[in-house]
Amino acid sequence: MAKRPATGKPTYVGRLHGRDFLNTNDFSQEEINNILKAARDLRQRFRSKKPTDYLKGQTLFMLFYNRSLRTRNSFEAGIYQLGGHAHFLSPSDVYTPTLPEDMIPYQTESIADVARVLSTYGDAIAVRIYGDAAKWHIGRGHRVIQEFAKWSSIPVLNMEDDVYHPFQALADIMAITDVAPKPQGKKFVVSYAYSGGLKPLAVPQSCILVGTQFGMDVVLAHPPGFELEDHVIQACKKNVEEYGGSFTITQNMKEAFEDADFVYPKAWSPKKFFPPYNSTVDKEGATKYQDGYKSWICTPELMDLTNKGKYMHCGPADRGQEVVDEVIDNSKYSLYFQQAENRLHVQKAVMSMVMGRRK
Numbered sequence: 377m378a379k380r381p382a383t384g385k386p387t388y389v390g391r392l393h394g395r396d397f398l399n400t401n402d403f404s405q406e407e408i409n410n411i412l413k414a415a416r417d418l419r420q421r422f423r424s425k426k427p428t429d430y431l432k433g434q435t436l437f438m439l440f441y442n443r444s445l446r447t448r449n450s451f452e453a454g455i456y457q458l459g460g461h462a463h464f465l466s467p468s469d470v471y472t473p474t475l476p477e478d479m480i481p482y483q484t485e486s487i488a489d490v491a492r493v494l495s496t497y498g499d500a501i502a503v504r505i506y507g508d509a510a511k512w513h514i515g516r517g518h519r520v521i522q523e524f525a526k527w528s529s530i531p532v533l534n535m536e537d538d539v540y541h542p543f544q545a546l547a548d549i550m551a552i553t554d555v556a557p558k559p560q561g562k563k564f565v566v567s568y569a570y571s572g573g574l575k576p577l578a579v580p581q582s583c584i585l586v587g588t589q590f591g592m593d594v595v596l597a598h599p600p601g602f603e604l605e606d607h608v609i610q611a612c613k614k615n616v617e618e619y620g621g622s623f624t625i626t627q628n629m630k631e632a633f634e635d636a637d638f639v640y641p642k643a644w645s646p647k648k649f650f651p652p653y654n655s656t657v658d659k660e661g662a663t664k665y666q667d668g669y670k671s672w673i674c675t676p677e678l679m680d681l682t683n684k685g686k687y688m689h690c691g692p693a694d695r696g697q698e699v700v701d702e703v704i705d706n707s708k709y710s711l712y713f714q715q716a717e718n719r720l721h722v723q724k725a726v727m728s729m730v731m732g733r734r735k
Contacts, residue, residue, distance in 0.1 A: 688711050
């Protein structure tokens with residue numbers, strides 16, 4: 377359990393005071409490890425029903441352009457358990473906070489104004505935006521969150537955009553290190569898996585970033601046309617140079633699963649059908665293209681090719697498309713529900729560290 381100074385708070389409270397949390401790769405491996413240590417301390421205290429009112433009286437503003445089960449409830453429960461309060465803000469209930477080029481009189485309000493106003497009312501702003509809310513222009517959702525961070529004087533937290541999902545990555549690496557405390561050299565496969573829905577690139581991109589940041593042997597598997605963004609691939613290669621491990625890409629799902637320690641079969645949409653990689657948003661074309669890869673599904677037969685590997689997914693998983701029930705519901709394979717639980721603890725850790733004060 378973490379040490380407690382004379383204030384009665386653990387030493388991690390306020391350690392990252394004032395920092396935004398937009399992308400795990402903005403933080404060093406040591407800083408991420410400190411977040412995980414805090415998350416484990418908070419998990420132990422939660423399970424033991426010990427109070428953790430480290431953010432007493434503090435307010436988190438949560439702006440959801442997209443709906444959520446895990447993200448909304450884990451943040452709301454988390455800030456309450458830390459002694460604070462969450463304000464849920466739907467863009468449909470306020471003048472929608474918007475980038476300068478998207479302003480519509482009496483329907484929107486500039487993010488610059490919203491961020492500065494909320495900064496005077498509370499202690500952090502959390503934003504979730506991708507897909508339709510970001511006009512399916514890849515990177516636009518991340519620009520929205522960056523705009524909040526630019527103008528806010530309180531920490532801004534990325535609850536998922538169209539490029540990154542950093543809190544999911546924290547929950548994932550926590551689940552991995554629960555199983556393998558020394559993840560260096562473990563084979564971590566992040567694979568495309570089929571879905572009939574259109575999904576952002578955020579989860580696979582954050583997965584390969586955090587995996588390479590921890591020195592794992594990361595394998596990215598996907599069919600042709602499902603390439604991730606070049607700047608993320610380059611960041612993974614730099615992580616390998618700094619932290620060891622390896623990073624490879626294959627178009628063979630079965631080959632990727634062989635001898636894997638952890639597998640993460642997850643749908644994402646082919647970027648070539650969306651701006652800035654296409655002149656228009658072609659949802660119909662993307663859906664039709666995806667339908668050619670229904671064989672990319674996680675089954676017991678694939679899991680049995682692994683090194684007693686563990687199945688992972690951010691949730692909600694599309695059962696019967698991305699994965700079969702015999703995998704996701706089998707504790708022999710699955711870390712699915714552990715990952716979901718970890719969302720609560722890693723988010724409480726980050727909030728304690730960026731919103732808290734050391735004195």
